[in-house]
Amino acid sequence: MTQTSFTEKQQQQLFRDGFVVIKNAVPGEITRKARELISAQLPRDERRLLVPPELATHADVISLFNDTCLARIMRNEMGPFPDVISSQIAVTPPFNILGGKPAPHVDGSWSGAIPDSADEIDTARGRPKDATRYFGENDDLRGTNDGQLWQDPDRTISLGSYTALVGVALNDQRQPGNGQLAVLKGMHEEVEAAFRMQRDSGGPIGPEGPGWPRIKVTKSGGTFLNGLPETVRTRARRAANDRAPVDGWPWPELTPILLDQGDAVIVLHSCPHTATPNHGPHPRMNIYFRIRRLREGNPHEGTRRVGHGVSDHPDRGYFGQFLEYPPSYNPWDTSVAKLCDHWSEWDGMQEIVAAARLP
Numbered sequence: 001m002t003q004t005s006f007t008e009k010q011q012q013q014l015f016r017d018g019f020v021v022i023k024n025a026v027p028g029e030i031t032r033k034a035r036e037l038i039s040a041q042l043p044r045d046e047r048r049l050l051v052p053p054e055l056a057t058h059a060d061v062i063s064l065f066n067d068t069c070l071a072r073i074m075r076n077e078m079g080p081f082p083d084v085i086s087s088q089i090a091v092t093p094p095f096n097i098l099g100g101k102p103a104p105h106v107d108g109s110w111s112g113a114i115p116d117s118a119d120e121i122d123t124a125r126g127r128p129k130d131a132t133r134y135f136g137e138n139d140d141l142r143g144t145n146d147g148q149l150w151q152d153p154d155r156t157i158s159l160g161s162y163t164a165l166v167g168v169a170l171n172d173q174r175q176p177g178n179g180q181l182a183v184l185k186g187m188h189e190e191v192e193a194a195f196r197m198q199r200d201s202g203g204p205i206g207p208e209g210p211g212w213p214r215i216k217v218t219k220s221g222g223t224f225l226n227g228l229p230e231t232v233r234t235r236a237r238r239a240a241n242d243r244a245p246v247d248g249w250p251w252p253e254l255t256p257i258l259l260d261q262g263d264a265v266i267v268l269h270s271c272p273h274t275a276t277p278n279h280g281p282h283p284r285m286n287i288y289f290r291i292r293r294l295r296e297g298n299p300h301e302g303t304r305r306v307g308h309g310v311s312d313h314p315d316r317g318y319f320g321q322f323l324e325y326p327p328s329y330n331p332w333d334t335s336v337a338k339l340c341d342h343w344s345e346w347d348g349m350q351e352i353v354a355a356a357r358l359p
């Protein structure tokens, strides 16, 4: 029988680890259709990642979520959400053609070009000393497909957010090293604690806020975009020491999500994640849906320009437009409240959360 909610064990897993795998979530005929559609349109030049953008909203792709147990599980365990109209098609070419290394991050921050020398960085907030050159005249306006520097014009929150990432595998990824999505297992509570600390210190929330420089300087004088609060980076490194190594997996801090075709994973927004190199002989093919619990009082819930399903910053338009809000609804305060209490968005998890918080 198809599952419509979590088993008790799955609830425990999500609560403890920040993610849960749903085996055989999608029936074979639905995965096959989506896979054939995407395979037929993969660019010949394998270094190009991008599949045609219209596929992200194609009915055969969206049905991986909408017409399966995944939509029902999310509705029952999380709660209502606006209709999903788009997705992220994430194909990693085989034979490590892309190269690169994993960069675990919390979704929702900006990812544009940065200065490559440490001398050019103001290290306290992790901003370029010559910010205008990289962020433009008004960095509250900066924001297109490379994400947004800020979610609000007052620059109090720099991170877009949602409730959970739902990923569906269209190929066999049971062998580590085949481009798996990987997570910092169990770090979701540490991420929430970092948001609370930022809020209690007066903000901003996200990169550039307390304890989270946007750009970091390496020991060798280089720079990188910093996807994680400092406390989370330290804690994840420590947790890795207590963990048994995984064969064929050189990143002890990261847990590979091992999925077979048709399996799915549900990951909290606050559980840091990353793509990993694909050393296997086949393209790694995942479809991601970003789901945010319905926010009553928000007049933009369900409007197309938010890009429900694909957007990691649903308080702005998908292409970075600022939306108009009535005085009765403050989208940024609401998002901060949810970031600081992620379980408040999960109707079905309330019992387990209450039990865990008993003195």
Ligand SMILES: [Fe+2]
Binding pocket: 105, 106, 107, 273, 274
């Ligand atoms: Fe991401």
